[in-house]
Amino acid sequence: METARAPETPARASLPEDLCRQMGEWRHDLHRNPELGFSEKRTSGIIAAHLRSAGIAVHEGVGGTGIVGVLQRGTGSGAIAIRAEMDALPIPEENDFGYASATPDTMHACGHDGHASMLLGAALYLARQGTFDGTAVFIFQPDEENGRGARAMISDGLFERFPIDAIYALHNLPGLAPGRVAVRSGAVMACEDTFRIELTGKGTHAAMPHRGVDPIVAGAQVVSALQTIVSREMDPVESAVVSVTDFMTSGVRNVIPGQVVITGDARSYSPQTGDVIDAAMRRIASGIAAAHRAECAVRYNREFTATINTPREADIVARLAATLFGADEVDADCPPLLASDDFGAFLEHRPGAYFFLGNGTDGSNGRALHNPRYDFNDDILARGAEFWTRLIETRLPA
Missing domain, CATH: 3.30.70.360 (Alpha-Beta Plaits)
Structure with missing residues (x-):
């Protein structure tokens, strides 16, 4: 099977320090104020406001509380989508740090606060100083935990209203070293x-x-x-x-x-x-x-539905991650998990890839997802956002 050509990475520095600091602040705010599926009104409002402030076209209410941001550069016809989830879980938090959940019996125990923050950071960077030719589509999805959000957005005409060539997503993974990337072709989630x-x-x-x-x-x-x-x-x-x-x-x-x-x-x-x-x-x-x-x-x-990566897009993720972070930081044929994610519904309609970003092995960062003492690792925000910016720039080269 022919594999995708290794992306050429634009030569530039890592994300600005002020943006990295902002991502941490957004993440803590979202963690402190979690919202369950299809109730993410505050969360989606904050995300929409930041996207608009950067000049990104914002479409609200897609599939309920979903947000789609569209950023176009140049005259290229290519379009790449990146998805992050926004919803929390009905779990009472047992952490006692300053940004612990202020909402009873609700917490971000799966890291969607981090996923949304890093995608928002990538979107703002690309809007302000990104170099690409085509259309970047930023999808902020509601209700992943109950498996209804992706299908709600699809039923609301997501792919007809926002035509794309491929779609990507990541999920943090406790137990994997911080920032390490794991991906595979074929079934990655059940x-x-x-x-x-x-x-x-x-x-x-x-x-x-x-x-x-x-x-x-x-x-x-x-x-x-x-x-x-x-x-x-x-x-x-x-x-x-x-x-x-x-x-x-x-x-x-x-x-x-x-x-x-x-x-x-x-x-x-x-x-x-x-x-x-x-x-x-x-x-x-x-x-x-x-x-x-x-x-x-x-x-x-x-x-x-099962999350099944298309071979070309899984190879693109592995090669880009190796270019950015080093080959030793990438497992290009990781074992699949029997956990589930409704990102698989998107992959029934478009090519794409879903991969894991290590959340850490110690303390709250190493605790299992859905554990009341779990916490997303702020140290991987920059790496996730950096990956998204380079993905857009390499898939939609100027």
């Missing part, structure tokens, strides 16, 4: 499917089980049998996970309940694998329910 299995029996006194139909016994067997889907239904070389995450009943100490609800999560790297899991789950749950004289209803929902 599908996420959710399921709900409802078993209906006949409630009765705990001392008289023969007078009822016990959905707990049936449900317990369903939970155990679901573990055979990956081990016995899937090709061993395929990666998949089926996890039961809740088992709910209406019973009390001396009452066998009439209903059990089992919910959970399934991950894989292709819709075809999801089809196998879906069909097997329905067959297993229905068969066990019938054996126990219970009724069964299964809902299997496709929440996130």
Whole structure:
């Protein structure tokens, strides 16, 4: 397979110190004032105001609270998009630093405050002194955490209103050394499917089980049998996970309940694998329910599509990162993760690449994403913004 030509990096210094300082200030402000998906009104307002101040055309309300900034230079017809998320998580923060969340039960536990800040910094630099020929499109997306924001923007005509040739995104990764880049061609993040299995029996006194139909016994067997889907239904070389995450009943100490609800999560790297899991789950749950004289209803929902990088764009990321930061700082064939990101929905429509930027291995920077003591690493803001500015300048050369 032919690989993309290594980008020629424009010769210039790193981002100005005042811009790097501003990115840190924006990040702390967003962290202190987190907003959940489709409620990012303050966040999107701040971003829109900064973009306008730099002369960037701003389109608000795309897909709800989404923001699209458009910056055109010269007469080039090429257009490259970069996406960052804006939403926080419904998690109470346990950090005690000065910019900790001031919103109860809500925090930026995934680093979207950092992603948005570095993209905003890159956009302002490009507007003020960037050298490129074409159109840079800056996408600030709502509601990534629930997997609805990307599709909302697409349904709102994102690609028709803002034609682009390719789209890129990054995500910080705790456990990876600060600023190190990891990318791969093909599947880099998984599908996420959710399921709900409802078993209906006949409630009765705990001392008289023969007078009822016990959905707990049936449900317990369903939970155990679901573990055979990956081990016995899937090709061993395929990666998949089926996890039961809740088992709910209406019973009390001396009452066998009439209903059990089992919910959970399934991950894989292709819709075809999801089809196998879906069909097997329905067959297993229905068969066990019938054996126990219970009724069964299964809902299997496709929440996130897999994030699948196109080979050329993944190669562009790896080569540019190696040019900017050194080959030793880049893993061009990193293992895929079974976590999910709705950036995959964009990649169903346009070529592009999603990559990881190391957040650190120590302290709050090394804690897992979605952990109440996690924090984005301010030291990687400049590296992320620098990458975005050079990507635009190399993909849209003047």
